[in-house]
Amino acid sequence: MASQVTFIGAGNMASAIFGGMIDGGYPADAITATARDDNRLAPLRSRYGIHATTDNDAAVANADVVVLAVKPQVMRAVCEAMRDAVQTRKPLIVSVAAGLTAETLDDWLGGGLAVIRCMPNTPSLVGAGASGLYANARVSDDQRSLATTLLEAVGLVEWVDDEALLEAVTAVSGSGPAYFFLIFEALEDAGKRLGLPPQSARRLALQTAFGAARMAQQSEFDPAQLKRNVMSPGGTTERAIQSFEDGGLRQLFENATQACALRAREMAEELGKKS
Numbered sequence: 001m002a003s004q005v006t007f008i009g010a011g012n013m014a015s016a017i018f019g020g021m022i023d024g025g026y027p028a029d030a031i032t033a034t035a036r037d038d039n040r041l042a043p044l045r046s047r048y049g050i051h052a053t054t055d056n057d058a059a060v061a062n063a064d065v066v067v068l069a070v071k072p073q074v075m076r077a078v079c080e081a082m083r084d085a086v087q088t089r090k091p092l093i094v095s096v097a098a099g100l101t102a103e104t105l106d107d108w109l110g111g112g113l114a115v116i117r118c119m120p121n122t123p124s125l126v127g128a129g130a131s132g133l134y135a136n137a138r139v140s141d142d143q144r145s146l147a148t149t150l151l152e153a154v155g156l157v158e159w160v161d162d163e164a165l166l167e168a169v170t171a172v173s174g175s176g177p178a179y180f181f182l183i184f185e186a187l188e189d190a191g192k193r194l195g196l197p198p199q200s201a202r203r204l205a206l207q208t209a210f211g212a213a214r215m216a217q218q219s220e221f222d223p224a225q226l227k228r229n230v231m232s233p234g235g236t237t238e239r240a241i242q243s244f245e246d247g248g249l250r251q252l253f254e255n256a257t258q259a260c261a262l263r264a265r266e267m268a269e270e271l272g273k274k275s
Protein backbone atom coordinates (compact mmCIF):
# COMPACT_ATOMS: atom_id res chain seq x y z
CA MET A 1 0.00 0.00 0.00
CA ALA A 2 1.26 3.50 -0.83
CA SER A 3 2.67 5.62 2.00
CA GLN A 4 0.30 8.34 3.21
CA VAL A 5 1.88 11.70 2.35
CA THR A 6 0.62 14.95 3.90
CA PHE A 7 1.68 18.37 2.59
CA ILE A 8 1.47 21.18 5.14
CA GLY A 9 0.98 24.10 2.76
CA ALA A 10 -0.58 23.76 -0.67
CA GLY A 11 1.19 26.50 -2.65
CA ASN A 12 3.55 26.46 -5.64
CA MET A 13 6.08 23.98 -4.31
CA ALA A 14 3.63 21.57 -2.70
CA SER A 15 1.33 21.45 -5.73
CA ALA A 16 4.31 20.96 -8.07
CA ILE A 17 5.44 17.95 -6.04
CA PHE A 18 2.07 16.25 -5.49
CA GLY A 19 1.05 17.08 -9.07
CA GLY A 20 4.19 15.32 -10.31
CA MET A 21 3.61 12.36 -7.99
CA ILE A 22 0.07 11.91 -9.31
CA ASP A 23 1.18 12.27 -12.95
CA GLY A 24 3.74 9.56 -12.19
CA GLY A 25 1.03 7.19 -10.92
CA TYR A 26 1.05 7.87 -7.16
CA PRO A 27 -2.48 7.26 -5.82
CA ALA A 28 -4.21 10.60 -5.18
CA ASP A 29 -6.15 9.20 -2.24
CA ALA A 30 -2.85 8.62 -0.40
CA ILE A 31 -2.11 12.37 -0.57
CA THR A 32 -3.44 15.12 1.73
CA ALA A 33 -2.68 18.84 1.51
CA THR A 34 -3.47 21.64 3.94
CA ALA A 35 -3.75 25.43 3.75
CA ARG A 36 -5.33 28.10 5.93
CA ASP A 37 -7.92 29.03 3.34
CA ASP A 38 -10.36 26.38 2.08
CA ASN A 39 -10.86 28.45 -1.10
CA ARG A 40 -7.32 27.42 -2.05
CA LEU A 41 -8.06 23.76 -1.34
CA ALA A 42 -11.35 23.29 -3.21
CA PRO A 43 -9.74 23.47 -6.70
CA LEU A 44 -7.04 21.02 -5.59
CA ARG A 45 -9.64 18.49 -4.51
CA SER A 46 -11.43 18.68 -7.84
CA ARG A 47 -8.32 18.87 -10.03
CA TYR A 48 -6.17 16.20 -8.37
CA GLY A 49 -8.62 14.15 -6.30
CA ILE A 50 -6.45 14.51 -3.19
CA HIS A 51 -7.70 14.97 0.38
CA ALA A 52 -7.48 18.60 1.48
CA THR A 53 -8.21 20.20 4.82
CA THR A 54 -7.48 23.31 6.87
CA ASP A 55 -6.83 21.09 9.93
CA ASN A 56 -3.09 20.34 10.13
CA ASP A 57 -3.41 18.02 13.14
CA ALA A 58 -6.03 15.86 11.40
CA ALA A 59 -3.87 15.75 8.26
CA VAL A 60 -0.87 14.52 10.24
CA ALA A 61 -2.80 11.91 12.22
CA ASN A 62 -2.42 9.12 9.65
CA ALA A 63 0.61 10.40 7.70
CA ASP A 64 3.73 8.32 7.02
CA VAL A 65 5.43 11.38 5.52
CA VAL A 66 4.77 15.04 6.36
CA VAL A 67 6.11 17.51 3.78
CA LEU A 68 6.56 20.96 5.30
CA ALA A 69 5.84 23.43 2.46
CA VAL A 70 4.89 26.72 4.12
CA LYS A 71 7.02 29.87 3.94
CA PRO A 72 10.05 29.82 6.28
CA GLN A 73 8.74 32.85 8.21
CA VAL A 74 5.59 31.00 9.38
CA MET A 75 7.21 27.59 9.82
CA ARG A 76 7.88 27.88 13.53
CA ALA A 77 4.27 28.70 14.44
CA VAL A 78 2.98 25.96 12.14
CA CYS A 79 5.37 23.33 13.57
CA GLU A 80 4.80 24.21 17.21
CA ALA A 81 1.01 24.13 16.75
CA MET A 82 1.09 20.56 15.40
CA ARG A 83 3.80 19.26 17.72
CA ASP A 84 1.51 16.90 19.67
CA ALA A 85 0.03 15.37 16.54
CA VAL A 86 3.52 14.85 15.06
CA GLN A 87 4.90 13.34 18.29
CA THR A 88 1.95 10.93 18.46
CA ARG A 89 2.53 9.67 14.91
CA LYS A 90 6.31 10.32 14.43
CA PRO A 91 6.16 10.44 10.60
CA LEU A 92 9.13 11.12 8.34
CA ILE A 93 9.46 14.92 8.06
CA VAL A 94 10.49 16.37 4.69
CA SER A 95 11.00 20.14 4.63
CA VAL A 96 11.31 22.17 1.43
CA ALA A 97 11.79 25.45 3.32
CA ALA A 98 14.86 27.53 2.53
CA GLY A 99 17.30 28.15 5.39
CA LEU A 100 15.78 26.08 8.22
CA THR A 101 18.07 23.36 9.56
CA ALA A 102 16.98 19.82 10.31
CA GLU A 103 17.87 20.42 13.97
CA THR A 104 15.70 23.55 14.19
CA LEU A 105 12.71 21.82 12.58
CA ASP A 106 13.13 18.76 14.81
CA ASP A 107 13.29 21.06 17.84
CA TRP A 108 10.12 22.97 16.85
CA LEU A 109 8.31 19.64 16.32
CA GLY A 110 9.28 18.26 19.73
CA GLY A 111 12.46 16.30 18.90
CA GLY A 112 13.48 12.73 18.08
CA LEU A 113 12.24 12.81 14.48
CA ALA A 114 13.61 11.57 11.16
CA VAL A 115 14.02 14.78 9.14
CA ILE A 116 14.95 15.26 5.49
CA ARG A 117 15.69 18.74 4.19
CA CYS A 118 15.06 19.31 0.55
CA MET A 119 15.94 22.32 -1.63
CA PRO A 120 13.79 22.03 -4.76
CA ASN A 121 13.31 24.63 -7.51
CA THR A 122 10.37 26.03 -9.47
CA PRO A 123 10.94 24.07 -12.71
CA SER A 124 9.48 21.23 -10.60
CA LEU A 125 6.19 22.80 -11.77
CA VAL A 126 6.89 21.45 -15.27
CA GLY A 127 8.48 18.19 -14.16
CA ALA A 128 12.02 19.48 -14.80
CA GLY A 129 13.05 20.33 -11.26
CA ALA A 130 16.34 19.79 -9.48
CA SER A 131 16.33 19.02 -5.74
CA GLY A 132 19.16 18.70 -3.23
CA LEU A 133 18.37 16.44 -0.24
CA TYR A 134 19.98 15.94 3.16
CA ALA A 135 18.89 13.39 5.79
CA ASN A 136 19.53 13.52 9.55
CA ALA A 137 20.87 10.44 11.35
CA ARG A 138 17.38 9.11 12.22
CA VAL A 139 16.32 8.67 8.59
CA SER A 140 16.28 5.00 7.53
CA ASP A 141 17.36 3.69 4.11
CA ASP A 142 13.71 2.97 3.26
CA GLN A 143 12.76 6.55 4.14
CA ARG A 144 15.60 7.87 1.94
CA SER A 145 14.33 5.75 -0.96
CA LEU A 146 10.79 6.98 -0.39
CA ALA A 147 11.90 10.64 -0.40
CA THR A 148 13.93 10.02 -3.57
CA THR A 149 10.84 8.52 -5.26
CA LEU A 150 8.63 11.45 -4.19
CA LEU A 151 11.05 14.13 -5.40
CA GLU A 152 12.06 12.28 -8.58
CA ALA A 153 8.41 12.66 -9.60
CA VAL A 154 9.25 16.30 -10.39
CA GLY A 155 12.85 16.03 -11.61
CA LEU A 156 16.42 15.23 -10.65
CA VAL A 157 17.49 14.38 -7.08
CA GLU A 158 20.98 14.85 -5.61
CA TRP A 159 21.77 13.82 -2.01
CA VAL A 160 24.37 15.69 0.05
CA ASP A 161 26.04 14.22 3.16
CA ASP A 162 26.86 17.56 4.75
CA GLU A 163 23.85 19.75 5.56
CA ALA A 164 25.90 22.91 4.96
CA LEU A 165 26.10 21.91 1.29
CA LEU A 166 22.40 22.71 0.95
CA GLU A 167 23.55 26.36 0.89
CA ALA A 168 25.55 25.55 -2.23
CA VAL A 169 22.54 23.68 -3.68
CA THR A 170 20.42 26.77 -3.01
CA ALA A 171 23.01 28.95 -4.79
CA VAL A 172 23.19 26.67 -7.84
CA SER A 173 19.75 25.13 -8.39
CA GLY A 174 17.31 26.50 -5.77
CA SER A 175 17.76 30.11 -6.84
CA GLY A 176 19.36 29.16 -10.18
CA PRO A 177 16.20 29.32 -12.34
CA ALA A 178 16.08 33.07 -11.67
CA TYR A 179 19.63 33.49 -13.02
CA PHE A 180 18.64 31.85 -16.28
CA PHE A 181 15.42 33.88 -16.50
CA LEU A 182 17.62 36.99 -16.16
CA ILE A 183 19.83 35.74 -19.00
CA PHE A 184 16.74 35.01 -21.14
CA GLU A 185 15.53 38.58 -20.53
CA ALA A 186 18.93 40.04 -21.42
CA LEU A 187 19.33 37.94 -24.58
CA GLU A 188 15.79 38.76 -25.70
CA ASP A 189 16.37 42.49 -25.12
CA ALA A 190 19.68 42.35 -26.99
CA GLY A 191 17.96 40.61 -29.92
CA LYS A 192 15.29 43.33 -30.00
CA ARG A 193 17.96 46.03 -30.05
CA LEU A 194 19.52 44.27 -33.02
CA GLY A 195 16.17 44.65 -34.82
CA LEU A 196 14.30 41.38 -34.24
CA PRO A 197 10.53 41.54 -33.62
CA PRO A 198 9.91 41.01 -29.85
CA GLN A 199 8.17 37.64 -30.25
CA SER A 200 10.93 36.33 -32.50
CA ALA A 201 13.62 37.50 -30.09
CA ARG A 202 11.91 35.69 -27.20
CA ARG A 203 11.23 32.48 -29.14
CA LEU A 204 14.80 32.29 -30.44
CA ALA A 205 16.33 33.05 -27.02
CA LEU A 206 14.22 30.47 -25.15
CA GLN A 207 14.61 27.70 -27.73
CA THR A 208 18.37 28.30 -27.76
CA ALA A 209 18.53 28.00 -23.96
CA PHE A 210 16.38 24.84 -24.03
CA GLY A 211 18.45 23.33 -26.85
CA ALA A 212 21.76 24.13 -25.18
CA ALA A 213 20.67 22.60 -21.84
CA ARG A 214 19.29 19.48 -23.53
CA MET A 215 22.39 19.08 -25.64
CA ALA A 216 24.70 19.53 -22.64
CA GLN A 217 22.74 16.88 -20.71
CA GLN A 218 22.87 14.36 -23.56
CA SER A 219 26.36 15.00 -24.91
CA GLU A 220 29.50 12.99 -24.18
CA PHE A 221 31.36 16.36 -24.12
CA ASP A 222 31.54 18.79 -21.21
CA PRO A 223 30.07 22.32 -21.56
CA ALA A 224 33.52 23.82 -22.18
CA GLN A 225 34.03 21.57 -25.23
CA LEU A 226 30.47 22.18 -26.48
CA LYS A 227 31.19 25.91 -26.25
CA ARG A 228 34.42 25.48 -28.23
CA ASN A 229 32.49 23.50 -30.85
CA VAL A 230 30.33 26.59 -31.53
CA MET A 231 33.37 28.88 -31.73
CA SER A 232 34.82 28.84 -35.23
CA PRO A 233 38.34 30.33 -35.19
CA GLY A 234 38.11 33.99 -36.08
CA GLY A 235 34.31 33.73 -36.19
CA THR A 236 31.33 35.41 -34.54
CA THR A 237 31.00 33.33 -31.33
CA GLU A 238 34.64 33.79 -30.44
CA ARG A 239 34.08 37.56 -30.48
CA ALA A 240 30.96 37.27 -28.27
CA ILE A 241 32.58 34.90 -25.75
CA GLN A 242 35.65 37.12 -25.53
CA SER A 243 33.33 40.02 -24.72
CA PHE A 244 31.68 37.99 -21.89
CA GLU A 245 35.10 36.98 -20.50
CA ASP A 246 36.43 40.56 -20.68
CA GLY A 247 33.27 41.74 -18.90
CA GLY A 248 33.94 39.40 -15.95
CA LEU A 249 30.97 37.03 -16.36
CA ARG A 250 32.65 34.23 -14.39
CA GLN A 251 33.42 36.56 -11.49
CA LEU A 252 29.81 37.79 -11.53
CA PHE A 253 28.58 34.19 -11.11
CA GLU A 254 31.10 33.66 -8.32
CA ASN A 255 29.92 36.82 -6.50
CA ALA A 256 26.21 36.06 -6.98
CA THR A 257 26.40 32.47 -5.75
CA GLN A 258 28.52 33.49 -2.73
CA ALA A 259 25.92 36.17 -1.86
CA CYS A 260 23.13 33.62 -2.23
CA ALA A 261 24.82 31.03 0.01
CA LEU A 262 25.57 33.74 2.60
CA ARG A 263 21.89 34.74 2.63
CA ALA A 264 20.90 31.08 3.18
CA ARG A 265 23.22 31.02 6.22
CA GLU A 266 21.82 34.33 7.52
CA MET A 267 18.25 33.01 7.16
CA ALA A 268 19.17 29.88 9.12
CA GLU A 269 20.50 32.09 11.92
CA GLU A 270 17.61 34.60 11.87
CA LEU A 271 14.79 32.07 11.61
CA GLY A 272 16.34 29.35 13.74
CA LYS A 273 16.99 31.47 16.83
CA LYS A 274 15.80 29.79 20.00
CA SER A 275 12.71 31.72 21.17
Ligand SMILES: NC(=O)C1=CN([C@@H]2O[C@H](COP(=O)(O)OP(=O)(O)OC[C@H]3O[C@@H](n4cnc5c(N)ncnc54)[C@H](OP(=O)(O)O)[C@@H]3O)[C@@H](O)[C@H]2O)C=CC1
Nearest residue numbers: 009010011012013035036037069070071072096097098120
Ligand atom coordinates in the same frame (compact mmCIF):
# COMPACT_ATOMS: atom_id res chain seq x y z
N1 LIG B 1 9.56 29.39 -4.67
C1 LIG B 1 10.75 28.84 -4.81
O1 LIG B 1 11.51 29.03 -5.79
C2 LIG B 1 11.22 27.88 -3.79
C3 LIG B 1 10.56 27.77 -2.57
N2 LIG B 1 11.04 26.92 -1.64
C4 LIG B 1 10.37 26.81 -0.34
O2 LIG B 1 9.07 26.27 -0.51
C5 LIG B 1 8.26 26.69 0.57
C6 LIG B 1 6.89 27.08 0.05
O3 LIG B 1 7.05 28.10 -0.93
P1 LIG B 1 5.91 28.37 -2.02
O4 LIG B 1 5.25 27.09 -2.39
O5 LIG B 1 6.58 29.19 -3.06
O6 LIG B 1 4.90 29.26 -1.14
P2 LIG B 1 3.32 29.58 -1.37
O7 LIG B 1 3.08 30.92 -0.78
O8 LIG B 1 2.96 29.33 -2.81
O9 LIG B 1 2.57 28.48 -0.49
C7 LIG B 1 2.55 28.50 0.89
C8 LIG B 1 1.39 27.65 1.35
O10 LIG B 1 1.43 27.60 2.78
C9 LIG B 1 0.09 27.66 3.24
N3 LIG B 1 0.03 28.01 4.65
C10 LIG B 1 0.35 29.18 5.26
N4 LIG B 1 0.13 29.08 6.58
C11 LIG B 1 -0.33 27.82 6.80
C12 LIG B 1 -0.76 27.10 7.95
N5 LIG B 1 -0.76 27.67 9.16
N6 LIG B 1 -1.18 25.82 7.80
C13 LIG B 1 -1.18 25.23 6.59
N7 LIG B 1 -0.81 25.85 5.46
C14 LIG B 1 -0.40 27.13 5.57
C15 LIG B 1 -0.55 28.68 2.33
O11 LIG B 1 -1.96 28.56 2.41
P3 LIG B 1 -2.93 29.89 2.37
O12 LIG B 1 -2.85 30.38 0.96
O13 LIG B 1 -4.26 29.37 2.76
O14 LIG B 1 -2.33 30.85 3.35
C16 LIG B 1 0.00 28.19 0.99
O15 LIG B 1 -0.77 27.14 0.49
C17 LIG B 1 8.99 27.85 1.27
O16 LIG B 1 9.43 27.40 2.53
C18 LIG B 1 10.18 28.14 0.35
O17 LIG B 1 11.35 28.46 1.10
C19 LIG B 1 12.11 26.11 -1.86
C20 LIG B 1 12.76 26.15 -3.05
C21 LIG B 1 12.38 27.05 -4.12
Ligand SMILES: O=C(O)[C@@H]1CCC=N1
Nearest residue numbers: 098121170174175176
Ligand atom coordinates in the same frame (compact mmCIF):
# COMPACT_ATOMS: atom_id res chain seq x y z
O1 LIG C 1 14.60 33.08 -2.84
C1 LIG C 1 14.36 32.25 -1.95
O2 LIG C 1 14.59 32.55 -0.75
C2 LIG C 1 13.79 30.89 -2.30
C3 LIG C 1 14.72 29.77 -1.93
C4 LIG C 1 15.29 29.27 -3.21
C5 LIG C 1 14.48 29.90 -4.23
N1 LIG C 1 13.65 30.74 -3.71
